[in-house]
Amino acid sequence: MGGEVGSVGQARGFDEFYQACYGRLLRQVALVTTDLADAEDVLQEAFARAAIRWRQLETYDAPEAWVLRVAMNLAADTTRRLRRRAAAMLRLGPPPTQPELSADSVDLIRALRALPLGQRQAIVLHHLVGLSVEEISRQLRVPSGTVKARLARGRTALARRLGTDYYPVHRETLVDE
Amino acid sequence: MNDLQARLDQAADELTRAAIPPPAVAIRRRGRRRQQRLVAAAVVVVAIVAGLWGPGAGLFNRLPAAPSAPPGPATPGLTPPPVGPGQVAVVLQPPTHGLPERLLVENIQCYTHPDLGPGVSIYSEATIKGAMRPVELVPPVPGRTLTGPADMVAAVEVRPSEGNQPSQHLIIQNSTAQSELQAADGSRGWAVGPHRLTDHNGKTIQPPGTALAAFSWWCKDITQESPSATTP
Numbered sequence: 001m002g003g004e005v006g007s008v009g010q011a012r013g014f015d016e017f018y019q020a021c022y023g024r025l026l027r028q029v030a031l032v033t034t035d036l037a038d039a040e041d042v043l044q045e046a047f048a049r050a051a052i053r054w055r056q057l058e059t060y061d062a063p064e065a066w067v068l069r070v071a072m073n074l075a076a077d078t079t080r081r082l083r084r085r086a087a088a089m090l091r092l093g094p095p096p097t098q099p100e101l102s103a104d105s106v107d108l109i110r111a112l113r114a115l116p117l118g119q120r121q122a123i124v125l126h127h128l129v130g131l132s133v134e135e136i137s138r139q140l141r142v143p144s145g146t147v148k149a150r151l152a153r154g155r156t157a158l159a160r161r162l163g164t165d166y167y168p169v170h171r172e173t174l175v176d177e
Numbered sequence: 178m179n180d181l182q183a184r185l186d187q188a189a190d191e192l193t194r195a196a197i198p199p200p201a202v203a204i205r206r207r208g209r210r211r212q213q214r215l216v217a218a219a220v221v222v223v224a225i226v227a228g229l230w231g232p233g234a235g236l237f238n239r240l241p242a243a244p245s246a247p248p249g250p251a252t253p254g255l256t257p258p259p260v261g262p263g264q265v266a267v268v269l270q271p272p273t274h275g276l277p278e279r280l281l282v283e284n285i286q287c288y289t290h291p292d293l294g295p296g297v298s299i300y301s302e303a304t305i306k307g308a309m310r311p312v313e314l315v316p317p318v319p320g321r322t323l324t325g326p327a328d329m330v331a332a333v334e335v336r337p338s339e340g341n342q343p344s345q346h347l348i349i350q351n352s353t354a355q356s357e358l359q360a361a362d363g364s365r366g367w368a369v370g371p372h373r374l375t376d377h378n379g380k381t382i383q384p385p386g387t388a389l390a391a392f393s394w395w396c397k398d399i400t401q402e403s404p405s406a407t408t409p
Contacts, residue, residue, distance in 0.1 A: 015201035022198045027189035036192055044204060051208035105188035128185040155181070164180065 014054045018047055021064045029071045031124045034113045038075070046071040068129075069139055076117055111161040119154035122147055 022043070030039035046067045050057055057063040101109065112120050121140060125131045126147075133151070137144040 011205065014205065018201045018204060019198075023193070023196075026193050026196055026198075030192045030196075031185060031189050034192075036196060039193075040196060044199065044207065045211075047204045048208035048211055051205045052212045101188070101191045104184060105191045108184050108188045109192070123181075124185065127182045128189060158181070 010054055010058070013058055014051055017050075017058075017063060021067065022047070025064065025068055025071065028068065028124055028129055029075060031109075031112060031128060032072065032117070032120050033075050034109050034120075042071050042074045043067075045074055065139065072121055072140065076121075107162060108158075111158050114161065115154050115157055118142075118146075119150045119157070122150040123154040123158070126151055 025046075026039055026043055029043050030036055033039045033042060049070055050063065050067050057066055060066060112123070115123070118140075122136055125136045125139060126133070131139065133144050133147045136147045140147070
C-alpha cells in the first residue's frame with residue numbers, strides 16, 4: 001500500500017488526471033449503472049482506489065482504463081450496490097430526482113436497464129466508448145467470444161425494445177458473429 | 178451514422194448533465210480513509226489470528242512470559258522479614274510460565290531440604306487454575322524491593338525433619354494477607370500475597386500497587402505476632 005499520492009507533484013498529477021477523466025468516465029459508467037448517483041459513487045470509489053496507488057498507476061500507459069475497469073467491477077457488485085443504496089437512503093433520505101431526460105433517453109435507459117449487466121457493459125464500451133471487441137475482452141477480462149455474444153444479444157434486445165436495428169460500430173471486428 | 182451511438186451519447190449527456198464532480202482532494206481523502214480502514218482491518222485480523230483475543234488466546238498462555246524484574250534497590254522503610262534458625266523467608270516471584278499477574282495463586286506447597294535457612298533451595302508448587310505448577314521461591318535479601326504485583330512474600334517456619342518427606346510440605350491454608358502456612362508436621366508460618374490482601378480490619382486490598390504496603394504490614398505482623406520470628 002505504499003503507492004499513495006505522496007508528494008505535491010504526485011498529488012498534482014493525480015488531480016489533473018482526475019479532472020481530465022472524471023466527466024468522460026462518468027458518462028460511460030452512468031449508462032452501465034443507469035443511475036447517476038450509483039455511477040458517481042462507483043466512479044469516485046474507483047478514483048479513490050486509484051489515488052492510493054497513484055505512484056504505480058501514473059506509470060501506466062492508460063490509467064484511465066484501470067479506473068474504468070475498477071468502476072465496471074464495482075458496478076457489477078450487486079451486493080455492494082444494494083448496500084450503497086441502503087446507506088445512501090439512511091444518509092440522505094430518498095434519492096434525488098433524476099435529471100430531466102428526453103423521451104428518447106428515457107426509453108433507451110429503460111431498455112438498457114432491462115439488459116443483463118454484462119450486455120450493458122459491452123454495449124456501452126463498444127458503442128459509446130468505441131472499444132473493439134478485443135479491447136472490451138481485455139477490459140472486462142472475459143473471452144472475446146463472450147463479448148461478441150453479449151453485444152449481439154444486447155443489440156437484439158435493444159432493437160426489440162426500441163423498435164429499430166442497431167449495427168456494430170466496428171463491423172470488421174464482429175464479422176464472425 | 179450509427180443511431181445507437183448517437184442515442185447513447187445523448188442519454189449519457191442528459192444523465193450526467195447535473196453531475197458536479199467532487200474536488201480531487203476529497204477523492205484523495207476518501208482513498209486515504211479507505212486505506213486506513215484496510216490497515217485497521219488487517220491489524221484486527223492479525224490480532225485475532227495471533228490470539229490476542231478470541232479463541233486463539235489459549236495459544237499465548239503456553240508461551241513463557243517475560244522474566245520477572247530482578248531485585249531492585251532498597252526501598253526506604255521496608256525491612257526484609259526476620260529469619261531465625263529453622264525458619265526461611267522467601268519471596269514468591271511472579272511465575273515465569275506465562276501466567277497473568279493477577280491470577281489467584283492458592284494452595285502453595287513448598288518442598289524444602291532438611292538444611293533450612295536463608296538462601297536454601299526450595300522447590301514449590303501452587304495450584305493455579307486448578308493445576309499444580311511450579312512457582313519460584315526466592316529468599317529475600319536485605320533491602321530487596323518487591324518486584325511486582327504478583328510477588329508474594331512468604332515467611333515459612335519449617336521444622337527440619339529427616340529427608341525430603343511429605344511432612345515437610347507447607348500449605349497456604351488461605352490466600353489472605355495473613356496466609357498461614359501449616360506443615361504436615363505441625364510447623365507454621367505466614368505468608369503475604371498480593372492476591373486478595375486484607376488489612377487489619379479484614380477489608381480486602383486489591384492488587385496491584387498494594388504489595389509494598391502489605392509487605393510492610395506483614396513485617397510488622399511477623400515481628401509482633403509471630404513468636405518464632407524473633408527466635409534467636
